[in-house]
Amino acid sequence: MAGSSLNKVMIIGNLGKDPEVKHFEGDVSVARLAVATDESYKKKDGELIERTEWHNVVMWRGLSKVAERYLKKGDKVYIEGRIRTRSWEAENKEMRYITEIEALNMVMLTPKNASGAAPPMPSPDSASQSSGENPAKKEAATSSPAGGGNDEAEDDLPF
Numbered sequence: 001m002a003g004s005s006l007n008k009v010m011i012i013g014n015l016g017k018d019p020e021v022k023h024f025e026g027d028v029s030v031a032r033l034a035v036a037t038d039e040s041y042k043k044k045d046g047e048l049i050e051r052t053e054w055h056n057v058v059m060w061r062g063l064s065k066v067a068e069r070y071l072k073k074g075d076k077v078y079i080e081g082r083i084r085t086r087s088w089e090a091e092n093k094e095m096r097y098i099t100e101i102e103a104l105n106m107v108m109l110t111p112k113n114a115s116g117a118a119p120p121m122p123s124p125d126s127a128s129q130s131s132g133e134n135p136a137k138k139e140a141a142t143s144s145p146a147g148g149g150n151d152e153a154e155d156d157l158p159f
Helices: 061-070 124-131 135-142
Strands: 009-015 020-024 028-042 048-060 076-089 095-108
Touching: 020 061, 028 061, 028 076, 048 061, 048 076, 061 095
Parallel strands: 048 095
Antiparallel strands: 009 028, 009 076, 020 028, 028 048, 076 095
């Protein structure tokens, strides 16, 4: 099976601190994240075991810019990428190694209003209270089915 291998990582976790971003020439940037994943289970004797695993995540270029602008400590993220191990020689001539997740995709899972990244969006209920209209009726009136004249658009919907 020469050539058939897979290096893919998917994690969902919380940021332990704000992203650390470095900028280089040519509009290149790198963001480093510390992402915590938790697991818990009960042993046979009923004792609850909780474990936190910390992951070093590296994001380049556009993904780095998104992380710098929108991510904050405590935010929940989905990271998809690959495992990379780097090595370097320390000042004391000792070889050092680090294993990281090189992110290829990231989805922000914390609602915008929870992290303070953007003002909260008005809910349909608050919009209907301010305008005096039922948003379900307004939606039904503006999106009539292709044949038109369907009385179902007038029904009160529960949402």
